[in-house]
Amino acid sequence: MPYTPSKYWSDLHVRRDLSAVGQSGLNSAMNQQLYRIWARNLRRFLKRNGVQRIGPTAFEVGAGTGYWLPLWRELGAERIDGCDLVPSAVDDLNSRFGPSGGFIVLDLGDEKVGLDCYDFVACMDVLLHITDDAKFDRALANLARLVAPGGRLLMKEPILLREGFERPYNPELSSRARPLSRYRAGLEAEGLKLEAIGPATAIANNPIEGRSRLAYRAWRGTWGVVSLPSKIHPANARWVGAVLSAIDPALMALGAAPSGKFALFARPG
Ligand SMILES: C[S@@+](CC[C@H](N)C(=O)[O-])C[C@H]1O[C@@H](n2cnc3c(N)ncnc32)[C@H](O)[C@@H]1O
Structure with a gap:
């Protein structure tokens, strides 16, 4: 069956929890643990790269359940707008976060989307799901155009x-x-510059690469072991999360980056 984004995501969003937007093969309890680790690592990544505050206007593409929105507010965003492909997700976002922003149904890969510019734009695990190359290129251009000078x-x-x-x-x-x-080609063609890139986690998400094929296989094996206990019983998510949370920073400090990355781009002022 070919991947049909609107159906795939509408079906997942029926769950209305983090398993709809995180690791869909894992339950909500385990996804809560993973998101907690990603959020801790993101705070450290931003601090390391001198981002203590963001500007007053923010936009999140593919905002999903809105997990990251409180962090943008904590960092200084006063108005947070956003979009998602799925109407029911957008309805939920508007009812939960509506007064301080507006959310619309939008496919980021569509022909030039006419939106405002923002001080801060977030794209958290969305572009990977735009698998068609032409749409991916359009999504990068649309994303870049959302970023205001500075x-x-x-x-x-x-x-x-x-x-x-x-x-x-x-x-x-x-x-x-x-x-x-x-990523760089599409974003830099639209005037953005890469400021920083680093691992989002070492072991708290599925691996995509390794220093060698053998290392990659080892990371895959580790992820298989890590994801098993919460499949046996959701209560196991808690201790697995605690173990992952303790080990992850040390692995990243040793240079391990087999999974997703955080990347920070800027538009010169
Ligand atoms: C993996 S989830 C991530 C959600 C959220 N950013 C997070 O990190 O919790 C991907 C989200 O992007 C949305 N999405 C997928 N393709 C999209 C597209 N082409 N344009 C806009 N949103 C899209 C999905 O509906 C889903 O809510």
Whole structure:
């Protein structure tokens, strides 16, 4: 069955919890643990790269359940707008976060979307799901155009640092890891500059690459072990999360970056 984004995401959003937008093969309890680790790592990534505050206007593409919106507010955003492909998700976002922003139904890969510019734009695990190349290119251009002069784009995406791990396009798959050069080409053509890139986690998400094929296989094995206990019983998510949370920073400090990345782009003022 070919991947049909609107159906795939509408079906997932019926769950109305983090398993709809995180690791869909894992339950909500385990996804809560994973998101908690990603959020902790994101705060550290932003601090390390001098982002203590963001501007007053923010936009999140593919905002999903709105998990990240409170963080944008905490960092200083006063108005947060956003979009998602799925109407029911947008309705939920508007009812939960509406007074301080507006959310619309929008496919980021559509022909030039006419939106305002923002001080801060977030794209958290969305571009990987735009598997068609022409749509992906349009999505990058649309994303870049959302960033105001002096503004920033933050991404959390499975960006490959080793091009050899890119896999051929498969119309049946709902996600696709692409190399950094692909992201840079599209965003830099629209005037953005890469400021920083780093691992979003080492072991708290599925691996996409490794220093060697063997290392990649080892990371895959580790992820299989890590994801098993919460499948046996959701209560196991808690201790697995605690173990992952403790080990993850040490692995990243050793240079491990087999999974998704945080990337920060800026438009010169
Ligand atoms: C993996 S989820 C991530 C949700 C949220 N950003 C997060 O990190 O929790 C991907 C989200 O992007 C939305 N989405 C998928 N393709 C999209 C597209 N082409 N344009 C806009 N949103 C899209 C999905 O409906 C889903 O809510």
